[in-house]
Amino acid sequence: MAKIDGPPVMVNACTGKMGNAVAEAAVRAGLQLVPFSFTGESEAVAIGNIGVSGIPVELVPPEVRQQALEDVRRDYPGLIIIDYTLPQAVNDNASFYSRNGIPFVMGTTGGDRDQLRADVEASGVYAVIAPQMGKQVVAFQATMQMMADQFPGAFAGYKLEVEESHQRSKVDTSGTAKAIVASFRQLGIHFADNEIQKVRDPMAQVDHMHVPENALQGHAFHTYSLRSPDGSVGFQFQHNVCGREIYAEGSVDAVLFLYQQIQQQTQQRLFSMIDVLRAGAMR
Numbered sequence: 001m002a003k004i005d006g007p008p009v010m011v012n013a014c015t016g017k018m019g020n021a022v023a024e025a026a027v028r029a030g031l032q033l034v035p036f037s038f039t040g041e042s043e044a045v046a047i048g049n050i051g052v053s054g055i056p057v058e059l060v061p062p063e064v065r066q067q068a069l070e071d072v073r074r075d076y077p078g079l080i081i082i083d084y085t086l087p088q089a090v091n092d093n094a095s096f097y098s099r100n101g102i103p104f105v106m107g108t109t110g111g112d113r114d115q116l117r118a119d120v121e122a123s124g125v126y127a128v129i130a131p132q133m134g135k136q137v138v139a140f141q142a143t144m145q146m147m148a149d150q151f152p153g154a155f156a157g158y159k160l161e162v163e164e165s166h167q168r169s170k171v172d173t174s175g176t177a178k179a180i181v182a183s184f185r186q187l188g189i190h191f192a193d194n195e196i197q198k199v200r201d202p203m204a205q206v207d208h209m210h211v212p213e214n215a216l217q218g219h220a221f222h223t224y225s226l227r228s229p230d231g232s233v234g235f236q237f238q239h240n241v242c243g244r245e246i247y248a249e250g251s252v253d254a255v256l257f258l259y260q261q262i263q264q265q266t267q268q269r270l271f272s273m274i275d276v277l278r279a280g281a282m283r
């Protein structure tokens with residue numbers, strides 16, 4: 001694989017479905033994969049190491065991560081971390097990377113998002129934080145935000161229904177759905193995040209959300225339905241993704257974008273995936 005002009009990349013956690021997918025995408029893109037990965041305690045002890053595209057990656061448990069990161073920073077100068085762990089780890093991992101001055105791409109959803117942004121902003125570390133890394137879904141997300149910015153309150157009085165379907169193992173409510181619902185609230189619709197319907201039953205996913213059976217273990221099907229107060233006007237928006245390729249490729253674009261910002265020492269240091277799209281930073 002030809003090497004490209006980019007940073008070494010550390011993926012936490014290569015043991016995860018998304019972490020593994022993005023580590024493979026980084027290698028495919030010609031980036032050097034750091035052969036260490038922070039992971040949830042059980043895997044590190046039980047598995048020891050994992051192969052990514054033929055590269056043996058050593059799994060590091062949380063209790064030795066500080067020394068491990070210092071070693072990695074010494075041996076792989078200029079590295080950028082990609083985090084796809086779990087919601088309960090988001091804030092602590094981001095603070096850990098920030099304390100150590102390591103730039104990162106945070107794809108993990110959940111946690112305290114306001115605190116996450118505040119802590120990263122205060123630290124001055126370079127980072128991209130986004131609950132959605134799939135470029136075309138981000139374009140849809142940005143379009144909804146632009147409509148809300150341009151026409152606040154335009155849908156006041158409308159009723160909204162949101163259904164998001166993911167693999168059964170997904171513990172949290174979709175961060176993408178929450179971001180798009182925030183735009184609907186700006187458009188005047190009264191709707192709380194806890195009203196988002198999580199579809200996790202495989203039969204309902206196939207019969208009601210029309211998820212292909214071969215995508216049940218990795219999909220993201222979202223439907224947003226709007227109805228006017230008198231029921232005479234309706235809208236429906238959908239974004240349906242099978243697999244994880246779209247997020248993995250977008251994450252690599254985010255890494256290359258962040259690498260450029262660091263090289264240019266830009267004043268802005270905290271970015272969203274909409275910033276990455278606006279910069280045209282896509283292969």
Ligand SMILES: NC(=O)C1=CN([C@@H]2O[C@H](COP(=O)(O)OP(=O)(O)OC[C@H]3O[C@@H](n4cnc5c(N)ncnc54)[C@H](O)[C@@H]3O)[C@@H](O)[C@H]2O)C=CC1
Binds near residue numbers: 014134169
């Ligand atoms: N931004 C985006 O476009 C996307 C975001 N995601 C998000 O990525 C996250 C992971 O999703 P999956 O890979 O499907 O989950 P998963 O359960 O397959 O993998 C999570 C991995 O994180 C590890 N982990 C848990 N705590 C950790 C810690 N403190 N430090 C290091 N590793 C730790 C676990 O051992 C596990 O291997 C979720 O929050 C999901 O919503 C997933 C796909 C796309």
Ligand SMILES: O=C(O)C1=N[C@H](C(=O)O)C[C@H](O)C1
Binds near residue numbers: 109132176
């Ligand atoms: O967990 C997933 O798989 C995904 N999570 C993200 C989210 O919570 O919005 C992005 C996408 O839906 C896939």
